[in-house]
Amino acid sequence: MSDTLEVRIWRGGAEGGLVHYNVPRQASQTVLDVVTWVQRNDDPSLAYRFACRVGMCGSCAMTVNGRPRWTCRTHVDKVTDGDSLTIEPLGNVPVIKDLAADMTPFFEKWQSARGRFHGAATRRDAYARIKPDSPARQTANAHVECINCAVCYSACDVVSWRKEYLGPAALNRAWVAFNDERDAHLGYVLRSVAVNGGCMSCHTHQSCTQHCxxxxxxxxxxxxxxxxxxRAYLSGRLKLS
Amino acid sequence: MTPLAFVLQRLSALVMVPVVIVHLGLVIYAVRGGLSAGEILGRTQGSVAWGLFYTLFVVSVALHAGLGLRNILDEWTALNRGATAAIAHLFVVLTLLLGLRAVFAVTVS
Structure with a gap:
């Protein structure tokens, strides 16, 4: 292991290519640190996206040595192949420039899965009482902490070959909404994921779970x-029109 | 894939699990026991139970394979959904015809 990292970074749009940079190795260095070093010390025109740097905002995901990762919490030591590091934009979404990917399809699908709360109560109603240990609440808890980083979307095989597929993040969010006992219109959620390209298209390869x-x-x-x-379809409760 | 197709594919798989196990057991029994074609036909012809069993087999296989084929065509080819539906329907009809003809041959005629 030398003091210098051999870094190749994607430059340009869809027709771009990898450009080589030498970056000094540092203790506890993250992949985001490497990208930031290149922009501040070598080439200020390098485009990339980040915000919180602590794994909360989900904006810094990139493809690192072929795998989608959150770069602010990915230590260089854990992912380098010797001294070499290849950093590309996220897959399954269009590249805008360099490491900045266009997240429009990801968030449009997030919206179309309708994984949001449909309330019926007014401000005059009492607070809903949801037992913390109820099965639905426990299920929602297990899936609610998504940071919208699109790592799962980028890792998903089905998204790569079926452009209309909603993807793991949007469907995970829909499942949280479905398990919200306060929601007045759970049928919206099921109808929204019962479409061509909805949850039925998943092949259960589990790349999303592997990479989250x-x-x-x-x-x-x-x-x-x-x-x-x-269950809803067989019982006649799923009204599709 | 529609919810109807999705549910049908899973239900047909559910039917196929025991049916395929029984079928494989039967094949092993017939081969290892050294039954001749005549001896097999002697047991199956006129048997309502084997006729119903293999009719169920053929129908579940035709549905399951047809739905799976359409899904593969939708995912891996540039054909539009009308074309993949037509190919899948044709496949189901052919599978049913060939399968039910075989069931008829060993249990009735």
Whole structure:
């Protein structure tokens, strides 16, 4: 292991290529530190995206040595192949420039999965009482901490070959909404994921679960949606029109 | 994939699990026991139970394979959904025809 990292970074748009940089190795260095070093010391025109630097905002995800990762919490020592580090924009979303990816399809699908709360109570109603240990609350708890980093979306095989597929993050969010006992219109959620490209398209490869940086299990969420969808359909409760 | 297709594929898989196990057991029994074609036909012809069993087999296989084939075509080819539906329907009809003809041959005629 030398004092210098051999870093290759994607430059340009979709037709760009990898450019080589030498970056000094430092203690506890993250992949985001490497990218920031290059921009501040070698080439100020390097475009990339980050905000919190502590694994909360989900904006710094990139492809590191072929795998999607959150770069602010990924230590260089854990992912380098000898001294070499290849950093590219996230996969399965268009590249804008260099390491900045266009997240539009990811968030549009997030919206179309309708994983949001549909309330019916007014300000004059009492607070909903949800027992912390109820099965639905426990299920929602297990899936609610998504940071929207799109690492799972980038890792998903089905997204790569089926452009209309909603993807793991959007479906994971829909599963959280489905398990919200206060929600007045759970049918919205099931109808929104019962479309072509919805939860039924998942092949359960579990790349999402393998890559999720915060340890969520979107595969289990999608399996839950499939089960709920099947039950609702067989019982005639799923009104599709 | 529609919810109907999704549910049908899973239900047909559910049916196929015991049916395929029984079928494989039967094949092993017939081969290891050294039954001749005539002896097998002697047991199956006129048997309502084997007729129903293999009809269930053929119908579940035709549905399951047809739905799976359409999914593969949708995911891996540039064909539009109308074309993949037509190919899948044709495949289901052919599988049913061939399978039910075989069931008819060993249990009725």
């Amino acid at each position: 940086p915060v340890g969520l299990d979107p595969s289990a969420a999608i399996a839950g949606l499939k089960k709920a969808l099947s």
